[in-house]
Amino acid sequence: MQTKKIINDGNRTVDEMLEGILAAHPRHLTSAEGSPRSIIARDGPRDGKVGLVIGGGSGHEPTFLGFVGKGLADAAAIGNVFASPPPDPILECAKAASGGAGVLFMYGNYAGDVMNFDMAAEMAAMDDIEVRTVLTTDDVASAPRDQRHKRRGVAGNFFIFKAAGAACDRMLSFDECERIARKANDHTFTMGVALSPCSLPQTRRPNFEIGPDEMEIGMGIHGEPGIARGKLKTADEITDEMLDKIVDEMAPARGDKVAVLVNSLGSTPLMELYIMNRRVKRRLGDIGVSVHATWVGNYCTSLEMAGASVTLMHLDDELQTMLDHPCDCAMFRAG
Amino acid sequence: MTSIDTAGLKTMFDAIAVAIEADKDRLCQLDGVIGDADHGIAMALGFGAVRDALALLDLAATEPTALLNTAAKSFLNAVGASSGPLYATAFMRGAAAVKGKTTLAGADFIALFQAMAQGIQDRGKAEIGEKTMVDAWLPAAQAAAAAHASGKTLSESLAAALQAAERGAEATKEMIAAKGRSSRLGERSLGHMDPGAASAVTVIGAMRKSLG
Numbered sequence: 442m443q444t445k446k447i448i449n450d451g452n453r454t455v456d457e458m459l460e461g462i463l464a465a466h467p468r469h470l471t472s473a474e475g476s477p478r479s480i481i482a483r484d485g486p487r488d489g490k491v492g493l494v495i496g497g498g499s500g501h502e503p504t505f506l507g508f509v510g511k512g513l514a515d516a517a518a519i520g521n522v523f524a525s526p527p528p529d530p531i532l533e534c535a536k537a538a539s540g541g542a543g544v545l546f547m548y549g550n551y552a553g554d555v556m557n558f559d560m561a562a563e564m565a566a567m568d569d570i571e572v573r574t575v576l577t578t579d580d581v582a583s584a585p586r587d588q589r590h591k592r593r594g595v596a597g598n599f600f601i602f603k604a605a606g607a608a609c610d611r612m613l614s615f616d617e618c619e620r621i622a623r624k625a626n627d628h629t630f631t632m633g634v635a636l637s638p639c640s641l642p643q644t645r646r647p648n649f650e651i652g653p654d655e656m657e658i659g660m661g662i663h664g665e666p667g668i669a670r671g672k673l674k675t676a677d678e679i680t681d682e683m684l685d686k687i688v689d690e691m692a693p694a695r696g697d698k699v700a701v702l703v704n705s706l707g708s709t710p711l712m713e714l715y716i717m718n719r720r721v722k723r724r725l726g727d728i729g730v731s732v733h734a735t736w737v738g739n740y741c742t743s744l745e746m747a748g749a750s751v752t753l754m755h756l757d758d759e760l761q762t763m764l765d766h767p768c769d770c771a772m773f774r775a776g
Numbered sequence: 777m778t779s780i781d782t783a784g785l786k787t788m789f790d791a792i793a794v795a796i797e798a799d800k801d802r803l804c805q806l807d808g809v810i811g812d813a814d815h816g817i818a819m820a821l822g823f824g825a826v827r828d829a830l831a832l833l834d835l836a837a838t839e840p841t842a843l844l845n846t847a848a849k850s851f852l853n854a855v856g857a858s859s860g861p862l863y864a865t866a867f868m869r870g871a872a873a874v875k876g877k878t879t880l881a882g883a884d885f886i887a888l889f890q891a892m893a894q895g896i897q898d899r900g901k902a903e904i905g906e907k908t909m910v911d912a913w914l915p916a917a918q919a920a921a922a923a924h925a926s927g928k929t930l931s932e933s934l935a936a937a938l939q940a941a942e943r944g945a946e947a948t949k950e951m952i953a954a955k956g957r958s959s960r961l962g963e964r965s966l967g968h969m970d971p972g973a974a975s976a977v978t979v980i981g982a983m984r985k986s987l988g
Contacts, residue, residue, distance in 0.1 A: 498856075498857075520857070521814075521817075521821070521855070521856060521857070522814070523812050524814060524818055524855065524856050524860075525856040525857050526856045527853045527854075527855065527856040527860050527861075528852065528861075529852075529853055552858050552900070552956045553856065553857045553858035553860070556858065556861035557856050557857075557860065557861055641804075641813060641814055641817065644801075644804055644813065646804075646808075646813075648808050648812065648813035649808060649813075661812075663812035664808075664813065665811060665958070666810070666964055
């Protein structure tokens with residue numbers, strides 16, 4: 442049986458979505474001339490500023506294009522659903538974002554994205570645009586601790602892009618922007634849980650099977666299987682299970698500060714996210730960690746998947762300053 | 777004596793597009809087990825774009841290298857993903873391997889086929905045994921070259937390639953993924969065929985049928 446979706450044509454979903462987004466946010470967003478899959482901030486790129494280009498597959502909205510705007514990313518390259526964009530739209534983003542001070546490519550660590558963005562970086566070099574790449578690897582569940590470089594980038598992207606975008610907006614040097622981007626990634630940890638599958642618009646079939654009373658801890662944002670499947674537990678038990686892993690890796694001292702993101706994978710409602718956040722706050726309080734800022738909602742989704750993720754960013758003064766730095770994007774504002 | 781011109785290559789790509797389209801659902805299902813369920817979509821999109829782009833070429837005025845480069849660019853821009861750069865690199869390397877030729881003799885096509893497999897390996901940096909399309913493509917290229925070197929016809933050589941690809945794809949069931957999205961699964965990837973290796977068999981099968 443096919444899943445229900447409000448679409449016209451499964452092959453046209455990305456382009457029709459982009460048309461709707463540009464119609465909704467004309468003050469923030471435009472597309473590059475002749476490259477509709479390159480979404481550019483109207484007020485972002487400028488001379489002397491390091492450009493920030495993000496991107497990846499569609500289906501994770503508001504990631505990636507919702508974070509394009511002044512103070513955050515200058516451009517986002519948009520792929521098909523769950524598929525990396527090809528090099529051409531990435532290259533057009535790099536050209537639009539370039540202010541002569543270098544361009545950072547930041548995206549989740551997936552084999553397809555790495556190949557396409559690397560090809561685009563080689564093409565940009567031929568146009569005399571220097572590109573450096575910082576991959577996001579915040580998904581604690583996706584590889585062991587000693588193989589952090591193999592981990593996926595998931596909802597923690599939001600914090601990592603935010604910190605890097607602020608560094609760029611403050612006109613820091615290319616080296617500094619890159620350093621802060623890497624540090625932001627190193628300080629960010631995410632764990633997710635999935636309750637029910639999503640379905641691609643082209644197939645409208647659930648992309649994995651899961652029992653009516655089951656959950657899967659650590660499932661990826663494309664429905665990649667996670668690390669453990671079990672009976673559905675309570676919100677507090679699920680939150681504890683995820684927090685335990687995150688805190689164990691982050692190893693915060695009493696008195697440390699974090700930023701919290703409780704994110705829906707698509708169809709899990711705010712009510713459930715806030716129930717989880719209540720537990721996050723309480724558990725962090727128990728270990729003497731204070732919460733500097735909290736975001737709750739749809740930040741990195743997986744189409745209509747049910748489930749949620751918890752992300753903590755371990756703050757120091759520098760990262761806190763970057764998170765507090767104002768930004769004005771189509772789907773996110775701060776400061 | 778086999779001789780393949782640009783029209784023959786176009787017919788081959790058309791045959792691949794048909795075969796992949798027919799295989800789309802199975803490939804998505806294989807990918808759903810250990811990946812993100814879109815491999816069939818990406819492959820069908822890519823070879824559909826190649827078919828459409830080649831249809832616009834003036835074949836009489838196009839050399840094989842130009843046709844292969846057109847195939848590379850159209851596949852890449854339609855797909856992105858992992859299969860985009862991998863197959864685009866395959867076609868570009870194939871194009872470079874037959875540069876300057878107007879028609880391809882059997883040995884030329886074998887060189888093209890080997891360059892494709894090498895391009896896939898170079899772009900994806902995967903080795904044999906890591907549960908990727910390389911596990912089908914590399915043995916296929918080696919089998920084709922060995923068969924041709926021992927005096928077999930192109931058709932027989934591609935039949936040997938197909939057999940080797942099928943064995944390689946089958947062997948991915950016993951492998952633990954080390955590259956690509958399924959590599960995060962660890963031992964849970966055991967027992968499932970790699971979708972990229974499975975689609976490689978479909979591609980090579982269509983090539984053999986078209987050129988045999």
